[in-house]
Structure formats: C-alpha cells, structure tokens
Amino acid sequence: MRAASRPMTGLMVVLRRDLRVALRRRSDTFSTLIFFVMVVSLFPLGVGPEPQLLRTMAPGVLWVAAMLASMLSLPRLFADDHADGTLEQMLLSTHPLALLVFGKTMAHWVGSGLPLVLLSPLLALQFDLSASATGVLVLSLLLGTPVLSLVGSMGAALTVGLRGSSVLLSLLVLPLTIPVLIFGAGAIEAHNAGLGVAGHFSLLGALLIVGLLAAPWVSAAALRISME
C-alpha cells in the first residue's frame, strides 16, 4: 500500500467513481436531456411557426430550459451518498472535503450540463438561429452550465437529508442563478442585435471563476452542518 498524499487524489477518486456510477445508471442523464428537448420543443409548437418571433424567443427559452433541466438531477447530488453511507466516509476522509465536493460537482456537470451543451445546436435549429448565433449559444452554455452545477451543489449540500428537499432546493438555487441566465441569454440577444458579446462572456467567465473558488468550500461547510 502507498499513502495517497497528493491533494488531487481525492478529487480524482470521487470524480471517477461518480462518472462510473453515472455511466452505469444512464437514466438520470437521459431524463435531463429528454426534459430539455421537450420543454424547448413545446415552444415552437405553442407559439406557432413565426421565424422572427422564434428567433427573438430562442435565447430565453433555451437558457430557461437548460436551467430547469439541470435542476432535475440536483437533489440527488448528495442525497444518494447520504442514503448509502458514502457521504459519511467522504466527511471522514483524509482528503480535503472541498476537493471531494468539487469532484462530485464536476461529475454532475459532465452528467447533466455537458449533454445539454452538446445537444443545444440541434434544438437551435427549431428556432431558426443562424450558425454564428448557435455558436454563441453553445459557448454561453459551456461557460454557464458549470456555474449552475456549482451553485446547485451549495443548495444540495444545505438540503441533504431533508424531506421534500427538491422544491426547497429549487427555491434556494434558482434565484442565485439569475445572473447566469441574464448574461447567458443576453449574449445571444446581443449577437442577434449585432452588438459585441465579449462583455457577456467576460461576466459569465467571472461568475464561473467565483463559483469555482467559492462553491466547493461553501458546499463542504454546508455538508458538515447538514450531517450533524
């Protein structure tokens, strides 16, 4: 046996474990994806095939649907580990809890955020978005969806072990993610209006950096409180 002294070991162990679990239980990823596709597809059916109207609505609809879809699997981020006892083992681990939490958050994003990013160009077709606007959409989702997972991990950590936590979780997390929605959807609107998108991307990037720096530590502290 050798001692695992590198701080990243814990992160990699949790990331690999959660990805492996997600790969063997694909229903979570698929339900997130199907929900995203359904919600986005209902809008063109509901409001009619007016191209100009659809183009105007597209950024908001795609972004709101992505936010709601990434909320779907959030309650289970820590709840499964809590139920099967592995969360206690994480709390007792020799590795820093924040890094373990970060590993879980990354795995959550790969399972529920990244698929949305990859699927979004296909859905953009329904809204008659131009190729360049679709590119802006994909980039904005690529920067924004990790923030949703990071902010979500704080809410999930606070509500782990509570009954009926999923509604409470959405109430906690959705208001905090409003800036992501505004700048994410705003980037596409700005592009459609012929304005520069650098400002929006910079702000999304800033939100991501703040999330990366703060969320794992906040979530770790919240987990210690919740597990009392």
Next chain:
Amino acid sequence: MSQGLELDNLACTRGSRQLFCGLSLAVKPGDLLRVRGVNGAGKTSLLRMLCGLLLPTSGQVLWCGKPLGVQRDRLGQDLMYLGHAAALKDELSPLENLFDACALGGHIPTLPAALAGLEGAGLRSHARTPARRLSQGQRRRSALARLTLSQHAPLWILDEPFNALDIAANAWLTGLIEGHLKNAGMVVLTSHQDMPIAATNQLDLTL
C-alpha cells in the same frame, strides 16, 4: 501524551430527548469497547460522536490527548469507521467499492491485496458483480472487506458489524477483530448479538 480514545463527560441530546450524559471512559490500545443498549438508546449517535461526525451536546472526545475538532486530518488517518449503511455504491462492484473506500481513507491498495481482502470476505467470485445484485449479508461482507486493508488504522469504530452475517462470516469477523486487538488496535462496536470476542481488556458500556 496519552494514547487512545478518551470520552470526557460526554452528553447527547437529540431534539428534546436526552440520550445519555456524563459519559467518561478511556479506550487504550488493545481494548475492546462494546456499546449496548435498547433501540434508540443512542448507540449510533455515540459512535458518530467518537468519529467527529456529531458534535457532543456537552463534554468532549479526545484522541491521543487532543480534542477531535483540532485534528481532523490525524483522526481521518487513524480511524476506520463502518456505519449502519454499508457505504457501497449499488452500481459498482465490491472490488471498485473497496478501492474507492480505501482511496478515500488515504490508502490505495494494490490489486492483489484488494482481491485477497475480498477472498477473505468470501466474495472472490463476486468481486466484479454490481453491489445491487448482492444479498444483505454479502453487502455487509463487502463493506467489512475494508477491515483487512485497514490494519494501519489503530481505531476501528463499527456500527452493528455482525448484522446479517452468517456463522462463517461471524467467525471471520471475530478473527479480524481479535487480530487487530492483538496488534494493539482499539475496537469500538455495537452489537445486539453477544459474540464472544477474545480481548485482554473488554469494556462494556450500556446506554
């Protein structure tokens, strides 16, 4: 500096109910502490307090003479805790679960060592079966396989380790615990069955 685990005037209140109070005792190397009590007496709460997962309502737990709160890293290395739940991921095999659990505990075992651990637990032929297809007893064995790779951790805290085990597994686990005690390890366990365990110094605590 004193070796071992000390409970200093420990009290636990859950909700408005007081589970225990004024609990003071010391567990030294080679000691076995058996915690008994009726359902709901606070056995699991006590064990979680000893791990630092639950803060005592009053009093404190000392490990090697220092309070738990100031040396979480140290305790993480010295402690092997098996809770009520088996801490297994249903989608993963016993082998993968064993690797992950050991890696989180800070020690990555070699493959032969991990397989030998599962062999001892009687799960060699199920090493790659997803845990959800195992029976209750096999799940418990799978969780306990970690003990064979945890000789380096002096303090074992086991919550109902004999639950769901058959006679052969009982004997295997008893042997593991006795071997650990012989190597100056410390074991704290709760059990409803009165398993005879040979220990030079057995402490009994009834909540």
